[in-house]
Amino acid sequence: MTETIKRYRTGQRMSQVVEVPAGASMLHFAGQISSDRTLDLDGQTRNILAKLDTMLEEAGSERAKIVSAMIWLSDIRTRHQVNAIWDEWVPEGAAPARACVEARLAEPTDLVEIQIVAIK
Amino acid sequence: MTETIKRYRTGQRMSQVVEVPAGASMLHFAGQISSDRTLDLDGQTRNILAKLDTMLEEAGSERAKIVSAMIWLSDIRTRHQVNAIWDEWVPEGAAPARACVEARLAEPTDLVEIQIVAIK
């Protein structure tokens, strides 16, 4: 249950601190890029979040159990676009800790990469 | 107690490996930037570390219980300046694991961002 996660200074985008309860099984994800690299930034972001939903479910978890998220953008100035989609995707009251910085990604067409840690 | 954390190859700046004891509650923090973006690099670094002290205390933790720290600098050549402040801030014998790389941060005025994981 998501009640086992304690969050501090929580907003819709992120919590400043997320407490993983003792004894929780943790899920470490690989960094996810869009499975369709021809998509624009909005499309790539939605593609990644859909992949995360699928993979969370496969591993017996869900969005509300994400502890921490790392977002890399090929251009940090595009973060407002990604944030708008992210803010809708995150369940109300269950935002993970988060960091977002710029980095050159595997291919020039990769505009965003997201990596998460969750509990079961 | 900080005795529950085991550190390997520990220096004043970082430990090469930090062992989180089984059964510890973990605190995942969001990446922290300076709340005052007009400060110079020293000021931003001190501002972030003061924020971390406050947030650690709020969550029932403390500096000596930091497990790992990620530092992003907008210019990696400035790391010696940040390290000098960091080395004083870290409690003797309780340095976390650490990595420090360059990345473009949210705003051009953001010179440093620090993200930590701690135990309670």
Add this chain to the structure above:
Amino acid sequence: MTETIKRYRTGQRMSQVVEVPAGASMLHFAGQISSDRTLDLDGQTRNILAKLDTMLEEAGSERAKIVSAMIWLSDIRTRHQVNAIWDEWVPEGAAPARACVEARLAEPTDLVEIQIVAIK
């Protein structure tokens, strides 16, 4: 034992999700660069992986118990070279979650940095 780690969508390079069993002691490593900065990319990569083997053993762990790996490259286009060495180093069926992005590292001669999280 490595049986305690559960992996989802596993390949030789990485698993998409790696599950840390409840109650495992976790080892957080510092980002590792080559101890010999005059080496070429292949040499630096092998140097780092050898360091990780030593440090894993010191802490009572091993390659097959790595949960997650972060790889920074000073030039992301060199990743195929690093991947070839990495793929051989990772024990079959025991690949960690992974992300790999470009970042400027401490010194211009640092071509690759690797940071891992493992269980005991």
